[in-house]
Amino acid sequence: MESRKSIVTYSSLEAQHLVRALYRALLGREADATGLAYWTDTLVDGRLDLAALTAALTASDEYRATLAHQRAHAGLRARVAAAAAAALAGSPLRIVDVGAQILADEQHVYAPLAGHGLPCHIVGFEPIADKLTERRQADGATVRMYPDFIGDGNNHTFHLNVPDATSSLLPFNTALTGQLVHLSQLRTARTGQVATRTLDDVLDDDATVDFLKLDIQGFELPALRHAGAVLARTNVVHCEVSFAEIYAGQGLFSEIDQLLRGHGFDFIDLAHSCRYAYHGPFEGSRDRLGWGDAVFFRRAAGLAGRDLLAQAAIALLVYDKPSLAAAVAGPAHAALFAPEAA
DSSP: OOOOOOOOOOOHHHHHHHHHHHIIIIISSOOOHHHHHHHHHHHHTTSSOHHHHHHHHHTSHHHHHHHHHHHHTHHHHHHHHHHHHHHTTTSOEEEEEESOOOOTTOOOTTHHHHHTTOOEEEEEEOOSHHHHHHHHHHHGGGEEEEOOEESSSSEEEEEEEESGGGOBSSOBOHHHHTTBTTTTTOEEEEEEEEEEEOHHHHOOSOOOEEEEEEOOTTOHHHHHHTOHHHHTTEEEEEEEEESSOOBTTOOOHHHHHHHHHHTTEEEEEEEEEEEEOBSSTTTTSOOEEEEEEEEEEEOSTTOOHHHHHHHHHHHHHTTOOHHHHHHHHOGGGGGGGSOOOO
16 A cells, blocks of 8 residues: 655744754744745645755755855864863853743754853743753753743743744733734733742852853843843843734833843844734735844953953854954854865
């Protein structure tokens, strides 16, 4: 009997997540609006399955160029990783992950640090019980997980949403989300009152935070406003920011940028961005910038050599920014960034 190939069907949102993940993994960048719309549609309507989409991307000129770029900098990454690992042997990188659940379509942004052999101590906060358990089971002793809601120290209504990765201490701004493809299908399953804790409260040991990641669905600004002591000893902030009020009353990028600049950080780049189309005849156009992951580095003045090397390793290994890595590492580590012999 002839076997039939099973057909996997995807919702538009699922397909979009998969396309974004493949672009990041294979091409090292975010999907452009045209590519995201086209490949999402091919998965939704069944013209391609995931394997065929992967094959199509790996056959592209851009993928070959990306591989060439990675090979060209392989020696640089190895040198910086080795130097950082030696310098950090007695003082591991401290990573604080606020909103630490495992996402199906992507690895943790800081994963390349441990992947290159750097010693890391990870502290995570994830209040959704099954996601907390999932992370503990997946990473075991490599991460200390806590169930706290990180915020401003007050009580708030928690909105458990579908999908649960969009759950928030703020309600959806349905006046906006209802207009946008992919956001209009989000919904709240249930709500409940919860107590929040501040980062200054839960991280009161005065230890340096090398990498602070925040992904708490619109509540990042209140959390940062109550994290002054932590920010004073943090080297890099990776923060989800919004350019549209997806959650009612949330702070936008401009406010977070202003706050962090006041604490001695410079905005470097968006490591990831997401755009949406309005409902109507042009739903593949992705015309509105919704949110992104913003990267902030503490200014070098006053930082010790260990912290500068930690910043350099993060710049290169996490964000693939060799010129930034060389700049923050400074003259003391210039030999690491010397051009490789032909």
